Amino acid sequence: xxxxxxxxxxxxxxxxPAGRGVRPARLRSRRSREAIAGLxxxxxxxxxxxxxxxxxxxxxxxxxxxxxxxxxxxxxxxLRNYQDILADPIFWRALxxxxxxxxxxxxxxxxxxxxxxxxxxxxxxxxxxxxxxxYMPAVISGVSSxxxxxxxxxxxxxxxxxxxDLLGLDPVHWxxxxxxxxxxxxxxxxxxxxxxxxxxxxxxxxxxxxxVYEAARCDGASRWQTLRSITIPSLAPTTFFLVVIGIINSxxxxxxxxxxxxxxxxxxxxxxxxxxxxxGFEQRQQGYAxxxxxLLYLIVLxxxxxxxxxxxxxxxx
Amino acid sequence: xxxxxxxxxxxxxxxxxxxxxxxxxxxxxxxxxxxxVTALSSPAELRSAELRLWPSAINWANFTGPxxxxxxxxxxxxxxxxxxxxxxxxxxxxxxxxxxxxxxxFPGRNVLFILILSTxxxxxxxVMVPQFHLVVDFGMLGSNWGVIVPRLAEAFGLFMxxxxxxxxxxxxxxxAQVDGAGQLRIFTRVVLPLCKPLIAVLVIFTFMWRWNxxxxxxxxxxxxxxxxxxxxxxxxxxQYGHDYGALLAMSLVSMIPMLVVFALFQRHxxxxxxxxxxx
Numbered sequence: 001x002x003x004x005x006x007x008x009x010x011x012x013x014x015x016x017p018a019g020r021g022v023r024p025a026r027l028r029s030r031r032s033r034e035a036i037a038g039l040x041x042x043x044x045x046x047x048x049x050x051x052x053x054x055x056x057x058x059x060x061x062x063x064x065x066x067x068x069x070x071x072x073x074x075x076x077x078x079l080r081n082y083q084d085i086l087a088d089p090i091f092w093r094a095l096x097x098x099x100x101x102x103x104x105x106x107x108x109x110x111x112x113x114x115x116x117x118x119x120x121x122x123x124x125x126x127x128x129x130x131x132x133x134x135y136m137p138a139v140i141s142g143v144s145s146x147x148x149x150x151x152x153x154x155x156x157x158x159x160x161x162x163x164x165d166l167l168g169l170d171p172v173h174w175x176x177x178x179x180x181x182x183x184x185x186x187x188x189x190x191x192x193x194x195x196x197x198x199x200x201x202x203x204x205x206x207x208x209x210x211x212v213y214e215a216a217r218c219d220g221a222s223r224w225q226t227l228r229s230i231t232i233p234s235l236a237p238t239t240f241f242l243v244v245i246g247i248i249n250s251x252x253x254x255x256x257x258x259x260x261x262x263x264x265x266x267x268x269x270x271x272x273x274x275x276x277x278x279x280g281f282e283q284r285q286q287g288y289a290x291x292x293x294x295l296l297y298l299i300v301l302x303x304x305x306x307x308x309x310x311x312x313x314x315x316x317x
Numbered sequence: 318x319x320x321x322x323x324x325x326x327x328x329x330x331x332x333x334x335x336x337x338x339x340x341x342x343x344x345x346x347x348x349x350x351x352x353x354v355t356a357l358s359s360p361a362e363l364r365s366a367e368l369r370l371w372p373s374a375i376n377w378a379n380f381t382g383p384x385x386x387x388x389x390x391x392x393x394x395x396x397x398x399x400x401x402x403x404x405x406x407x408x409x410x411x412x413x414x415x416x417x418x419x420x421x422x423f424p425g426r427n428v429l430f431i432l433i434l435s436t437x438x439x440x441x442x443x444v445m446v447p448q449f450h451l452v453v454d455f456g457m458l459g460s461n462w463g464v465i466v467p468r469l470a471e472a473f474g475l476f477m478x479x480x481x482x483x484x485x486x487x488x489x490x491x492x493a494q495v496d497g498a499g500q501l502r503i504f505t506r507v508v509l510p511l512c513k514p515l516i517a518v519l520v521i522f523t524f525m526w527r528w529n530x531x532x533x534x535x536x537x538x539x540x541x542x543x544x545x546x547x548x549x550x551x552x553x554x555x556q557y558g559h560d561y562g563a564l565l566a567m568s569l570v571s572m573i574p575m576l577v578v579f580a581l582f583q584r585h586x587x588x589x590x591x592x593x594x595x596x
Contacts, residue, residue: 031422034421034422034423034500035421035422035423035424036423037417037421037423037500038417038421038422038423038426039417039423040417041413041414041416041417041421041500041504042413042414042417042418042423042426042429044409044410044413044414045410045411045413045414045417045433045470045475046414046429048410048466048469048470049432049433049436049470049472051451052448052451052466052467052469052470053433053436053439053444053470054432054436055447055451056444056447056448056451057436057439057443057444057447059447059450060443060444060446060447063446063447063450116338116341119334119337119338119341120338122331122334123331124331124334124335124338125335128583130338130339130342131587132579132583132587133342133345133346134341134342134345135583135586135587136345136346136349136576136579137345137348139525139529139575139576139578139579139586140349140529140572140575140576141528141529141531141547141571141572141575142529142531142547143529143531143547143550143551143568144550144568144569144571144572145348147550147554147564147565147568148348148349148351148352148565148568149348150554150561151351151352151355151561151564151565152348152351154561157363157364159351159368162368166368191345191348194345195345199587248438251440252440252441252442254441254442254531254532255531255532255547258531258532258551259531259550259551259554272442273440273441273442273532276442276443276445277442277445277532277536280445280446281445281449281536286446289445289446290446290447292442293440293442293443293444293445293446294443296440296442296443297439297440297443300438300439300440301438304438
């Protein structure tokens, strides 16, 4: 945190606040003044969070217990939506697809991000520019990234199949076959996510003390041994953080899927979030969509808790 | 920082390493390069069997055609208005809240902070139906405000603001109190001047999130005139079908503000991201 450490550390010696511990009455009034100020400063944030986050999180459960179509009258149906979802093959397909996408893209982003960080942690010409280039896709919108990809993965005219053709390989049905379509999404996810993983790993690499490496060199450790027994274990907390963030992000992948494949072909790239969107706002079954949302939330919540548990157990053997 | 024992600069390993890093960078750049090539090519050229790495003739019609046929300038303007308004409001809200959560003791502070933080992992799609109902109830459906207001609850920015302000020494705030300054004065005269790096990061990231946002505007905006660029691009994709030259030209124009911001403040992006990763 370079910018924080540059804050003035050595503040001039401050006399102890006059009222502290001497006159309790004044102290109390100062405390309550501080509390009022605190509430006032936080009030705008509390208000928007209360109205647009906390309340919707409660209300989504309520809506998920109703049957709504269009803007018509909502009918109370209890757990009916949940029963329907559990018997809905598209829901299970979406869950499977989301899991598959996550299982492919999170490790890929981690490995590629670590490799890029290890490379760009070394002194080399134009290092800053190279780092910026690796990070750049992260600032391009999901829609624009998806539009480039739709064209590059075009089955007849796209550059990917043309290059495969030049190499003497058969064209791949990126847009009309399920698995290739999923792989094209993973490729775009990697392009977007690599830079973030690299930047976080780069910051963590700065935190490994040089002396450790010097000691390893004195002991005659090879470069591979150093990487395996010093660098990667030292980066474990960072890796854990990136896995958690990666999973949460992959479970929310919407923009590139909606624009690139629209969930197709068939439902082979339908994700939980795209399915929730299409049921809620294209088919206008808002109760059903809310129930999917609640389940999605529970899944993300459980995964986060499990991950923290696992990590804590590993930290305290 | 070089790892000792990994070869000095100029050695063969160092050259190999640079070659690898540069190749990777070219691969990362390629999609954007290809987008530029496509946007400058004529439809006939895109369909030709011959693969060209640069168009034989520059075709600007991809840029001028859709710009005049569709309300593209309006979309651009909508995106600017939404992003700028959202940045101003969000950054002010987050700075104020960051100060309150970092430096002022008030009842319920920790519970509220944890509650706010826990919304970081809530996908938009979980709360989209109730949020949509709220937007309808407030009469903001189809308007810029409908896009802006529900997104003012930005937990990540609030978190960054609080973490940054925690590092400001308490003595500075207390000294100002002893001098008789009120909290508003302390906030504006003592705390904010120290927060310039934070403000830069908040402005840049909020701008990026709002400029690139797609799912929520797609839900709120119904009339073509009210679209943002991202929603407009989807509309173009559905309208244009397979005229990729025009489609990617318009996509490229929509990326320019973001790429300029990135080029200018690239260091802040990297620092902001790294900071979020450390904490």
